[in-house]
Amino acid sequence: MWFDKNVGYLANLQDLFTYDGSIYLHWIGNSALYAVAGGVGSTIVSILAGYGFAKFAFRGRNLMFSLLLGAVMVPLTALVIPTFILASDAGLTNTIWAVILPSLLNPFGVYLMRVYIGDAVPDELLDAARVDGAGELRTFLQVALPLMRPAIVTVLLLSMVATWNNYFLPLVMLSDKTLYPVTVGIGVWQGLASGNNGGGHSLWSLIVMGSLISVVPLVIAFLTLQRYWRGGLSIGSLK
Amino acid sequence: MKKRALIAGLTALVMAAGLAACSGGGGGGADANANAKCTNKIIHKDAPKVTAWAWYPNTQLVVDNFNKSHTDVQVCWNNVGQGGDEYDKFQTAVSAKKGAPDVVMLEADHLANYVIQGALVDISKYGANKVKKNFSAGAWKDVSVGDAVYAAPIDGGPMGLIYRKDIFAKYGITKPPATWDEYAADAQKVKDAGGPLFGDLGGNVPAVMMALQIQKGAHPFQYDPTKPKEVGVKLDDPASKQVLDYWAGLVKKGLVGTADQFTAEYISGVVGGKYATYVSAAWAPGYLTGAGVGKGNDKGQFAVAPLPQWDPSNPVSVNWGGSAFAVTTQAKDKKLAAEVALGLDADPASLENGWKNLVIFPLNQTVLKSKEIADYPLDFFGGQKAYGEVYIPAENGYKGFTYSPFQVYYYAQLQKQLTAINGGKIDGAGAAAAVQDAVVKYAKQQGFTVK
Amino acid sequence: MPTSPAQRAANRRRTLTGWMFILPFTLVFLVFLVAPLLYAFYNSLFTKGLATGTVFAPLDNYIKAFTDPSFLGGVAFVVGFSLVLIPVQMIISLAIALVLDAVTTRFARFARLMIFLPYAIPAVIGAIMWGFLYSPTFGPLGQLFGLVGLKAPFLLDASHVFGGLMNIVTWQWAGYYMIIIYAALQGIDPTLYEAARIDGANARQIALRIKLPLVTNALLLILVFALIGTLQFFTEPSVLRTISNGGITQDFTPNLYAYFTAFSYAQFNYASALSFALGVVVFVCVYIFLFLTRKRGSFLS
Structure with a gap:
């Protein structure tokens, strides 16, 4: 890099993938796991709740939805410290669940799904299916779900990005470095490098290389899926 | 219909419960x-x-x-x-x-x-x-x-004055400063001749400042762990103020730098001859070497002298880290x-x-007393027998410090004030008073009786 | 309204089915939002010192927080930062969105993606990269200033850190906001523009008189998110702190202060109070904002 010109990119790359028992690959793998598990999980939760809010005029709905809108405004990072204490009491700190489970909470995703389903899934269609004898679950899975695709992709992508980019939560929850996502791992490298403590190994080139590579998966995801999310992003604002 | 609604809900419940149930497996087993x-x-x-x-x-x-x-x-x-x-x-x-x-x-x-x-x-x-x-x-x-x-002691941090032989030679400093007055005078001399900075007041190494204050006679804390709820805090005594003022003066005159230490920025400065001296401990060169210091043009240019004194007839040894x-x-x-x-x-x-x-600077006496370590020529110091000449005498003269049970908080406060000094926002006396106030307040909040 | 037993049964069924669908969310909501909030509140009612036990003192931590110069200084910083940052961000993303909406060349499509990309880069990684770019020794800024014989300013030291961070955050988020506004613009019925053009409106007038009013909801949504996000500012200062030469202190923002209070000084009770107090500050700020724009209704509907 600017101060390490002699070393070739390929050598750096090889160094990155083998340093400290290939810890970097571990981190990328962890990030992928957290992003997929947290993203898919919170999307499923959001779809179900969005559908429930949009299509069932049940008692308690308005109260629950106002609470949800209030939740959009609660500083989620301010929840991290009490969540840490609770997770620690439950013995969950320093496990993957301490990162995955809290990321299931995605009030904004529910909000987006509700607004979208309200517009894109006509009541008449659902009623027709019910009249034909389809149960609630089948109506949901076979009639409503296919109509939600753009919103699902958007919510999925947004929540995966949020989990992939998450730093505060895993930073606080995890102390075993083999569980770190790539964001926390590189942050730790930065701390070690600033303290000149790579044990004789210059970490700066690893940090630069590792940062660049960690960006690639999301960039690819955004580029390939842009047809879906570009439309989906306007859901919350057009109403 | 009712049954189907139930199934729909149950499916949802199972999805959530499945995720929650898995979480039970993550905890520590019998032998974690x-x-x-x-x-x-x-x-x-x-x-x-x-x-x-x-x-x-x-x-x-x-x-x-x-x-x-x-x-x-x-x-x-x-x-x-x-x-x-x-x-x-x-x-x-x-x-x-x-x-x-x-x-x-x-x-x-x-x-x-x-x-x-x-x-x-x-x-x-x-x-x-x-x-x-x-x-x-x-x-x-x-x-x-x-x-x-x-704990089992491993290493200590006797302090010395690491300096660049090439810079000293270039600006006609024939012998490393033995007192802090000489240090300031030499710094001025190098600056007047258009030379580099003489040293650095790093905000992120407050423990160095504490050691330098103790060298002048400060006693920051009185703490006896057998009486764990009583602590004496004296961070604004004349000695502490004078040392802070001394460094604030050097900063103001542009004689020393204001960069945080251990950063890539600082290291490149050390390698490139931006600083004539480095007030540091015996273990520091190992960390510098790991970061690439002493391997290029600066190879063999470093040497170490005893830490400058306030009163050379009554020298005081101090310690950083370990x-x-x-x-x-x-x-x-x-x-x-x-x-x-x-x-x-x-x-x-x-x-x-x-x-x-x-x-590391070993505290093990069998090592420290051996002739091998005293006479060992160190590559980093261009063959100088630094242990025998500087570090072992410094360690032998070190009397021990007393630390507080809230050392982390104290360092954070001192760091904040060092940054303020480096930014020209406060003088040494003001900084010492601010640290004293903050630490006493904190100690009281933590329930200590502050003497 | 008279209800037959059959209708009541149908109502009950709908309520049951509705709750079944939102049950997973409700569980997550209770466990990861309501419980931590209540727990933080509960914790915040106790004080704990190194030399004392835990003491029930319901108001102590809050009195301390709202008289603590570290917390108040942090709040003042994030509020000031929001007041400068958000309008700047908003104007930049709105301007780009309007331009990209008006031109439809291949280059515009490419530009749209490039401007959006920083959003896909984790804030930590972005901050580390900017740390390199800002480095007076290694960064291009130092070299640029060096060309004309000047010393580059260090954008993270105490006197420049405001602007240095503003640049990073704007880079990170402007593209995302731009895409949201752009999507809203694309949703406007083009016949409106035709009508305006027939009435003799030029491009600038169309942008200001037609497009802008029609995307106010999108703008409002962005503003609220930007406000909440900025008041909770944490990641960038936390990553850049160690290389900021003291420009970023442990109490630089309220979230950073709560973090260090909890994890460096083991004061979880006070940290809980700080988190809770920050939550109150955010809520008040958002409410004031929504009140000022008198758009509460449309956002909350």
């Missing part, structure tokens, strides 16, 4: 250490493991040496960060009552903070006193409270953990690697 991930390779795979955190640049070798020679126990080592980063992790684990390693590397100035929280094990009952004879009374006092021993291995109360097998704490980096081969590379 068996599956602990280690940075090092375990050599004797059947032996029980003891987890350890340490950040010495040569820890890999130290751990391998230990594991090769022990079949009854193996060290599983990780580096979770140097200094503050490790302490944050350790403090969190102490608060959470979960997640601490069995053995942890701590600097002497941080022991009191963890002892008062009941986080460290008294290892005197696990044979610590058998190694007492290897250490000076001062070094042993740093790790013990009365008869209780809370560390020890402690056993945590979360250790699964405290006896095995104590064996590791007492045996790690205590074998001759590890110690020799440490002092030859200047990454």
Whole structure:
């Protein structure tokens, strides 16, 4: 890099993938796991709740939805410290669940799904299916779900990005470095490098290389899926 | 219809419950250490493991040496960060009552903070006193409270003045400054001749400032761990103010830099001859070498002299850093953990690697008294016999410091004021008063009786 | 309204089915939002010192927080930062969105993606990269200033850190906001523009008189998110702190201060109070904002 010109990119790359028992690959793998598990999980939760809010005029709905809108405004990072204490009491700190489970909470995703389903899934269609004898679950899975695709992709992508980019939560929850996502791992490298403590190994080139590579998966995801999310992003604002 | 609604809901419930149920499996089993991930390779795979955190640049070798020679126990080592980063992790684990390693590397100035929280094990009952004879009374006092021993001392940090021979020669400084007055005069001389900065007042190394204040006669804290709720705080006495004012003056005149130390920025300055001197401890060159100092044009250009004095007829030795291995109360097998704490980096081969590379300054008296270390020419210092000439006499003159049980907070406050001094926003006396106020307030809030 | 037993049964069924669908969310909501909030509140009612036990003192931590110069200083910083940052961000993303909406060349499509990309880069990684770029020794800024014989300013030291951070955050988020506004613009019925053009409106007038009013909801949504996000500012200062030469202190923002209070000083009770107090500050700020724009209704509907 600017101060390490002699070393070739390929050598750096090889160094990155083998340093400290290939810890970097571990981190990328962890990030992928957290992003997929947290993203898919919170999307499923959001779809179900969005559908429930949009299509069932049940008692308690308005109260629950106002609470949800209030939740959009609660500083989620301010929840991290009490969540840490609770997770620690439950013995969950320093496990993957301490990162995955809290990321299931995605009030904004529910909000987006509700607004979208309200517009894109006509009541008449659902009623027709019910009249034909389809149960609630089948109506949901076979009639409503296919109509939600753009919103699902958007919510999925947004929540995966949020989990992939998450730093505060895993930073606080995890102390075993083999569980770190790539964001926390590189942050730790930065701390070690600033303290000149790579044990004789210059970490700066690893940090630069590792940062660049960690960006690639999301960039690819955004580029390939842009047809879906570009439309989906306007859901919350057009109403 | 009702049944179907129920199924729909149940499906949703199962999805959520499935995720929650899996979470039960993540907790620690009977022997959490068996599956602990280690940075090092375990050599004797059947032996029980003891987890350890340490950040010495040569820890890999130290751990391998230990594991090769022990079949009854193996060290599983990780580096979770140097200094503050490790302490944050350790403090969190102490608060959470979960997640601490069995053995942890701590600097002497941080022991009191963890002892008062009941986080460290008294290892005197696990044979610590058998190694007492290897250490000076001062070094042993740093790790013990009365008869209780809370850590095994490894290295110390006697301070000296590291300087660049090439810069001194170029600007006609024939002999390193022996007093702080000479230091300021030489700094002015180099500046007037258009030379580089003479030193650096790094905001992020408050422990250096504390040591320099103590050198002038300050006694920042009075604390006796046998009376854990009483603490004396005196951070704005004349000596503390004068030392801060002295450095503030150097900063104001543009004689010393204001960069944080240990950063890539600072290191490149040290390599490039941006600083004529570096006020630091015996272990510092090892960290600089790891970052690439002393390998290029600056090879062999460094030398070390005794730390400048305020009163040369009555020299005072001071210390920065130095560390020890402690056993945590979360250790699964405290006896095995104590064996590791007492045996790690205590074998001759590890110690020799440490002092030859200047990454540790051994406190072990058998090493310190040997002729080999005193006469060893160090590459980093261009062949200078730095241990015999500077560091061992400095260590022998070191009387020990008294630290507070809230050293981390004190350092953060001092760091804030050093930054303010570097920004020209406050003078030394004002900075000392601000630190005193903040620390006294904090101590009272924590329930201490402040004397 | 009279209800027959059959209708009541249908109502009950709908209520049951509705609750079944939102049950997973409700569980997550209770466990990861309501419980931590209540727990933080509960914790915040106790004080704990190194030399004292835990003491029930319901107001102590809050009195301390709202008289603590570290907390108040942090709040003042994030509020000031929001007041400058958000309008700047908003104007930049709105301007780009309007331009990209008006031109439809291949280059515009490419530009749209490039401007959006920083959003896909984790804030930590972005901050580390900017740390390199800002380095007076290694960064291009130092070299640029060096060309004309000047010393580059260090954008993270105490006197420049405001602007240095503003640049990073704007880079990170402007593209995302731009895409949201752009999507809203694309949703406007083009016949409106035709009508305006027939009435003699030029491009600038169309942008200001037609497009802008029609995307106010999108703008409002962005503003609220930007406000909440900025008041909770944490990641960038936390990553850049160690290389900021003291420009970023441990109490630089309220979230950073709460973090260090909890994890460096083991004061979870006070940290809980700080988190809770920050939550109150955010809520008040958002409410004031929504009140000022008198758009509460449309956002909350």
